[in-house]
Amino acid sequence: xxxxxxxxxxxxxxxxxxxxxxxxxxxxxxxxxxxxxxxxxxxxxxxxxxxxxxxxxxxxxxxxxxxxxxxxxxxxxxxxxxxxxxxxxxxxxxxxxxxxxxxxxxxxxxxxxxxxxxxxxxxxxxxxxxxxxxxxxxxxxxxxxxxxxxxxxxxxxxxxxxxxxxxxxxxxxxxxxxxxxxxxxxxxxxxxxxxxxxxxxxxxxxxxxxxxxxxxxxxxxxxxxxxxxxxxxxxxxxxxxxxxxxxxxxxxxxxxxxxxxxxxxxxxxxxxxxxxxxxxxxxxxxxxxxxxxxxxxxxxxxxxxxxxxxxxxxxxxxxxxxxxxxxxxxxxxxxxxxxxxxxxxxxxxxxx
Numbered sequence: 001x002x003x004x005x006x007x008x009x010x011x012x013x014x015x016x017x018x019x020x021x022x023x024x025x026x027x028x029x030x031x032x033x034x035x036x037x038x039x040x041x042x043x044x045x046x047x048x049x050x051x052x053x054x055x056x057x058x059x060x061x062x063x064x065x066x067x068x069x070x071x072x073x074x075x076x077x078x079x080x081x082x083x084x085x086x087x088x089x090x091x092x093x094x095x096x097x098x099x100x101x102x103x104x105x106x107x108x109x110x111x112x113x114x115x116x117x118x119x120x121x122x123x124x125x126x127x128x129x130x131x132x133x134x135x136x137x138x139x140x141x142x143x144x145x146x147x148x149x150x151x152x153x154x155x156x157x158x159x160x161x162x163x164x165x166x167x168x169x170x171x172x173x174x175x176x177x178x179x180x181x182x183x184x185x186x187x188x189x190x191x192x193x194x195x196x197x198x199x200x201x202x203x204x205x206x207x208x209x210x211x212x213x214x215x216x217x218x219x220x221x222x223x224x225x226x227x228x229x230x231x232x233x234x235x236x237x238x239x240x241x242x243x244x245x246x247x248x249x250x251x252x253x254x255x256x257x258x259x260x261x262x263x264x265x266x267x268x269x270x271x272x273x274x275x276x277x278x279x280x281x282x283x284x285x286x287x288x289x290x291x292x293x294x295x296x297x298x299x300x301x302x303x304x305x306x307x308x309x310x311x312x313x314x315x316x317x318x319x320x321x322x323x324x325x326x327x328x329x330x331x332x333x334x335x336x337x338x339x340x341x342x343x344x345x346x347x348x349x350x351x352x
Contacts, residue, residue, distance in 0.1 A: 033058045053104050060096045064135035097127035195237050202234040214260035220254055235271050243282040249288035256351050259327045263297055266345050267321045270301035298344040
């Protein structure tokens with residue numbers, strides 16, 4: 001490739017970029033020019049004078065905006081404050097007014113004081129006011145547009161941050177659950193191979209749900225219930241007759257969606273901290289009720305007196321609460337009650 005060809009391509013690319021970025025600016029100033037030509041047309045007998053003067057006027061008005069936006073704001077306003085910016089903005093308005101006065105007078109080859117029937121100061125104030133007013137309006141509008149654009153960018157960043165945090169919190173459920181389940185299978189393989197086989201099937205169903213069905217924002221309530229029931233079956237196989245499970249459903253629990261894995265952490269917490277009584281039953285309760293637009297869940301488990309369910313630093317309740325805050329902001333109610341030998345949770349979620 002020759003130097004001239006490379007230079008041509010570079011120039012073409014720059015022009016194309018400028019056209020792509022500033023086409024709306026060109027259209028605006030073209031309309032602005034035509035508007036003032038139409039306003040000032042009765043004042044001029046020569047069309048060429050009208051076009052030259054209006055063109056000079058348009059360039060001056062455009063200059064105060066572009067100089068302010070691309071030079072004064074980044075070089076003066078941001079590092080040094082609004083006072084110096086306003087002072088610089090006013091001085092720029094005066095300078096452009098002087099250029100307009102002498103430039104237009106040179107174009108018309110006449111004394112503007114006679115043409116406008118006004119003094120030099122009065123004409124200068126007209127041009128100055130025009131520059132300041134136009135510049136201020138355009139800068140204000142541009143500031144509004146930039147602010148809205150920044151708000152949208154921040155909203156997108158916040159959504160991405162929340163989505164990332166939700167994914168992280170959801171991922172905390174999986175390793176803990178897998179650890180418990182795999183440990184159970186390991187024990188059962190040695191003690192009861194048939195139970196170990198059933199456990200692996202249940203575990204496979206749970207993992208399939210997590211991998212292929214729970215990767216969306218909302219799932220049918222039936223999918224969550226199936227997951228809960230598979231999990232309960234898995235725990236029954238693992239713990240057998242050492243515990244009683246009270247699982248109750250009330251109301252029309254179908255036809256609506258919830259966020260995936262909202263209920264399972266509470267149930268998992270029940271089994272994780274379940275008591276190990278020998279002389280009496282170890283109890284887990286899960287009651288789900290649908291009333292109007294609310295899903296109400298009640299979780300209960302007996303626990304050893306020495307155990308602390310909501311211990312600081314655990315992955316359990318802290319992450320569960322944070323997930324609820326992100327998924328259902330101001331649309332849920334969570335009550336936790338811990339006694340010496342029992343642990344209870346009441347969760348109410350407003351559903352669509």
